[in-house]
Amino acid sequence: MSDSGDLGDFTDYAGSGGDDDASAADASDDAPAEAADTAAEFERYGTEAAGADQGLGTVSVSQGLRVSQDGDETRLRAFITTGNRDSVRLGSYLLVPYPDDETLFCSIAALEYAQEFQSDDATEIHARRQMRREGFEERDYKFMAELEPVAVIYEEGGELKRRMTDRVPKPGALAREASDEAQIKTGLKIPGDGVFLGHLSVGGEKVRTAAEPPTVDYRVKDEYADGDPLVFRHTLVAGGTGSGKTHASKNVLRQYLAEDRTYPMDDGREVSPPSCSSTRRTSTPRCTTTTRG
Known part of the structure; x- marks a missing residue:
């Protein structure tokens, strides 16, 4: 009679263990096929909004939206979409329409990246991870443009006119680059006739418009009627x-x-x-x- 702790010969259990291993191997072999079948059952759909994008971005209200007589109190920012960020420059001129036929003419005073998700990127782990990555995902960050109002452009009697900024744009209003020569000249109060000084430029690059020629001529008023x-x-x-x-x-x-x-x-x-x-x-x-x- 054997001791209660003696399990006897283990050869009786070898067969069942081998069967389990074989079953596990068969299951692992079937897993890729099942995963492929499951993936084939699901169809991926695009997450992009329908229609074509217009402009560079939209006016944001998340950090305030204010127009003030004191320039330091003005808070006007636009969110720039990922596809337009590389083309945006400091000093560029933008147009922000109001619900009626008036338009806010403004310039880009500052550009900055902001966090899209709350995280601390000033860490050893994050820095080393970024050093090993080849690409940069624009969608992980916000790209904000701080706008400086210049004037309000409106049409009166078939002629474009300007006045000081006295209105705040609506949240989510479209922000697009100024590409019309008449609007740019009106917004900057550049006379249509006069002594030619040169071409309007931003950052050393000439401002391009949809007109022909595409440049904006900068002139000095040369009328004796006003002195x-x-x-x-x-x-x-x-x-x-x-x-x-x-x-x-x-x-x-x-x-x-x-x-x-x-x-x-x-x-x-x-x-x-x-x-x-x-x-x-x-x-x-x-x-x-x-x-x-």
């Missing part, structure tokens, strides 16, 4: 070395000294700028003045 032109009262050419001060000054002077220009005198005469000529570069130029009227 002497600004260039005859206040003139300052500022810029760093090599920025084109001399080149710009020459272009402006050529326009003011053009032969077809005349300037009114106090006695009612119209006098053209003096035309100078010289036979040699070292000789003293001879200048003559033409009087009309």
Whole structure:
């Protein structure tokens, strides 16, 4: 008679154990096939909203939406969607429409990334994980543009006009890049006619519009009806070395000294700028003045 702790020969149990192992192996072999069948049963659907996106983003109200006479108290921010973030630049001009036919003309004063999910990314684990990743997922972060209101654009009598910002846009209003030359000139109060100074640019790049030519010409008002032109009262050419001060000054002077220009005198005469000529570069130029009227 064997002791109660003696289980005897284990050979009787070997067969059943082998059967269990075989069953487990068969189950593991069938698992990939079952997973493939399950995956085939489910169809993935797109999560993108129907329709085409318009603009760069929308006005956000999550951190406040305020327009104030004090610029420091103004709180106007827009959420920029992932597909438009690489093209947004500081100083770019945006249009935010009101429910009626008026539009807020503003510029981008600041750009920033903000957390989409509450987490601490200033950790060793997070930093090393990011160092080993090749890509960057834009959807994991918010991209916010702080807007600076410039003017309200509206149409009156078939003509675009502007006034100071006196309205706050609606939450969720569309924010799109200004691409119409007339709207840009109206918003920045650039005269349509006058002495040509150059092309409007942001960050050293010319502002492009849908017009032809696509650039926006920047001009100085040159009408005597409102008094002497600004260039005859206040003139300052500022810029760093090599920025084109001399080149710009020459272009402006050529326009003011053009032969077809005349300037009114106090006695009612119209006098053209003096035309100078010289036979040699070292000789003293001879200048003559033409009087009309």
